Amino acid sequence: MHKITIATCLMALALFSCTFTNKVPTNSNDIVVPTAKFDFKDTIPKTTIKDRSLAFPQIFEGSFVKATKVAQFGTEITFDKIALGNLKVSSGKIIATDPVTLGDAIAFSENFPLGEFPVELAMANINANNDRRVAFARVKFSDEPIRKWEFALLPEQNPIPLKSKEIYGYGVDSGLGLFVDQAAKNSLDKLLDKNWDNMFSEKFEDYLNYSFQNQNAFFFSTGFGDGFYATYIGRDSASKICQLLTDFDIVLWRNVAK
Numbered sequence: 001m002h003k004i005t006i007a008t009c010l011m012a013l014a015l016f017s018c019t020f021t022n023k024v025p026t027n028s029n030d031i032v033v034p035t036a037k038f039d040f041k042d043t044i045p046k047t048t049i050k051d052r053s054l055a056f057p058q059i060f061e062g063s064f065v066k067a068t069k070v071a072q073f074g075t076e077i078t079f080d081k082i083a084l085g086n087l088k089v090s091s092g093k094i095i096a097t098d099p100v101t102l103g104d105a106i107a108f109s110e111n112f113p114l115g116e117f118p119v120e121l122a123m124a125n126i127n128a129n130n131d132r133r134v135a136f137a138r139v140k141f142s143d144e145p146i147r148k149w150e151f152a153l154l155p156e157q158n159p160i161p162l163k164s165k166e167i168y169g170y171g172v173d174s175g176l177g178l179f180v181d182q183a184a185k186n187s188l189d190k191l192l193d194k195n196w197d198n199m200f201s202e203k204f205e206d207y208l209n210y211s212f213q214n215q216n217a218f219f220f221s222t223g224f225g226d227g228f229y230a231t232y233i234g235r236d237s238a239s240k241i242c243q244l245l246t247d248f249d250i251v252l253w254r255n256v257a258k
Contacts, residue, residue: 065081080122095107167230223248
């Protein structure tokens with residue numbers, strides 16, 4: 001996990017007009033459509049969110065509410081939520097990464113609450129090509145209102161603004177991301193080596209709750225596939241952690257004025 005410079009327009013073009021290399025077998029949702037169906041000059045999302053009190057970027061929480069809509073690239077995106085189950089956090093250290101690179105992955109420097117916490121996906125439904133993708137994945141630690149979002153940092157990383165031209169995150173080459181507790185990392189990495197083909201067969205679509213040795217991990221498809229994706233921490237008014245969220249670049253919220 002490292003830092004990368006954002007190239008918004010090129011990224012947007014790639015998302016909507018190119019296929020992606022993915023260890024996970026393709027399914028009926030992997031649709032490539034003519035770019036004429038999208039307006040690539042329309043890169044500033046116009047968001048309809050019922051709760052305007054949400055902390056910037058409002059789409060982080062708004063995407064988990066069905067009434068939320070985004071107009072972007074000349075099409076409309078609506079959202080719905082999928083609850084995957086609870087992540088077991090036994091060490092307080094969480095890893096978010098591509099499962100292919102789990103062996104080299106490092107946990108975030110933050111100490112997260114211990115226990116079992118809901119993992120949820122915000123699914124983006126893209127009107128122009130009847131496509132459906134994972135827009136955001138989160139671990140929810142608290143129902144308290146979020147007052148501030150910030151980058152989730154690895155050891156020795158320094159804080160940067162949310163709308164920095166560079167972002168922290170992890171690279172994806174398998175079309176997959178995951179959340180797992182650090183204590184389960186080594187066991188899971190060995191299991192992935194042995195069971196990858198069975199876990200991510202043609203039956204895999206958008207997510208997997210995988211249990212092993214009294215631990216578990218959550219896998220999910222990453223937006224339009226391979227890329228570089230940032231993870232954020234949401235804090236309440238007392239600076240306590242409410243959420244850990246990975247953004248898969250479906251909505252170009254950085255183009256919106258705060």
